[in-house]
Amino acid sequence: MSEHIDLAVATTRDLNGALHALPPDTNRTLWRVLNPRGQHALAVGIDAPVRVEIAGHAGYYCAGMNGGATVVVEGNAGNGVAENMMAGRVEVRGDASAAAGATAHGGLLVIHGNASARCGISMKGVDIVVGGSVGHMSAFMAQAGTLTVLGDAGDSLGDSIYEAQLFVRGSVASLGADCVEKEMRDTHRAALAARLQAAGFDGVDAGSFRRYGSARRLYHFHVDNAGNY
């Protein structure tokens, strides 16, 4: 038995209000959102462990601040999908626009298509898995968490990165300041295999990825690095 909210008649506030009112032990655990028509801020800030299926393309900040729900976008998502997610799972069946998973602290963001520029910007602990490619400046100032890309990465991957770990199977157009390739050890392969499985990419070989991370040269100001700030 699922709940239906049709955004052709209901407002975004109706949808989010209903989802926010759910107690943690709710038995209304499956929600279908019809006619999203690219509207912004759908299914944001949900704390209850429910599943929300958005039947089409979503606009900006979809599933932002997610606190534990599973949100599935059955189309494309606009800017900032799952921005500042704390926990839960957000899945985009199509492509995601810029700044997917921005500043997110936890949870799992899966994008089956491509993610455009600045994917995982300032990420703080989220796991992001992208089935396609990511655009330029992805993982910019990424602080913690992982970004896994099955396709290619655009220019300046991991610019000014802190301690996030980046895994790319395809080509990297260029690495950003202080981002370097690192050795892929067994522990990395095992953890990556587990994440790929959790994201639904079971058949993908974790051994086919390369790992990138911080060279830790920009942590403290050094005058020789001034050009990189």
Next chain:
Amino acid sequence: MCGIVGLFLKRPGLEPELGGHLAAMLATMRDRGPDSAGFAVFGRDNGTVKLTVRGPGLQALAARLELDADQRDTHAVLHVPASRMEEVRTALASDPAVTVVGEGRRMELYKEVGLPADVAARFGLSAMAGTHGIGHTRMATESAVTTDGAHPYTTGPDQCLVHNGSLSNHNALRRRLVREGYAFETENDTEVAAAYLSWRMREGDTLEGALHAGLKDLDGFYTFVVGTRTGFAVLRDPVCCKPAVMAETAEWVAFGSEYRALVDLPGIADARVWEPEPARVYAWERAA
């Protein structure tokens, strides 16, 4: 912010509906730009030059010049035989109250201050037919909310530009273009971008070449949509600061600042929807 839209029809069947679709797209983009709106529609070539002008007393002006004219609110389209263009241009130049908004065999260009849906209604956009059109809703940042500050800006006959973003080097570029012989009506940055493209094409660049040159010379944020006699072109800055979504079916190609602008187009559910890449020129053309 600002919103921009474009719609290009691949087949003639939808041509009577072009204006209706554009009007709906503009109305949706009100959230991105409530200050003013404007649009260009490319209709049939009826053998004369369409001169879109605005100002007071346009009917009297047309009568004095013995020209056919279609008045729409504050604007009128004068139908000028090519042989009389110089004479009409000279006459208009001597009337400071009249502004030439656009010129072309096919292009008509309208813009006004106000909410996009109201502007579209005042000009009767919904009833306009054509092969393609572009539009803009403005949230002013770089210059005042005036009709002159509204988009589109013409870049030459049958060509115009809409812009989402802001340019940071428009003052320096304006001084350079003034030296190249261009005159400016406003302090607006997009007017500079339009003149820049005109200048590049005057110097021999193709539209695509002019846009590529702009990647080097224009400093700032922009998504541009350029309407031409035969189609339109899209360019985003290398940082992709401003949003852009495109959609294509067998019947049409559409551009919107957001997907929301495209949701009522026929067949959108089955359209290919994608985000244009940075610093890449996309162009659609049809046989003239």
